[in-house]
Amino acid sequence: MNAEKLSSPEVTTKLAGQPAAKAPNDAWKKNGIRPGFRHELASALAIVEALYRVKSDHPSFAWPDGLDKAHFGNVPNSTTSSDLADDPL
Numbered sequence: 001m002n003a004e005k006l007s008s009p010e011v012t013t014k015l016a017g018q019p020a021a022k023a024p025n026d027a028w029k030k031n032g033i034r035p036g037f038r039h040e041l042a043s044a045l046a047i048v049e050a051l052y053r054v055k056s057d058h059p060s061f062a063w064p065d066g067l068d069k070a071h072f073g074n075v076p077n078s079t080t081s082s083d084l085a086d087d088p089l
Helices: 009-015 039-054
Strands: none
């Protein structure tokens, strides 16, 4: 975040005690190494991982019709929950 913009009276008034994540767009730096990467993406990825661990055969994980796996290199056919038991994630 742009500390100078974040501490400006205009921004602190707009935040009104809310977390800085709710700051107006002009308080965010524009030259980050991951533009657009926000906590919402991290949360969505965590939800997908949790679903996969609980129900790896969920239809959301089915390979799309008409998409050739050969074009994607080594794609595992399936992973069981026991395969993930020692995974640090």
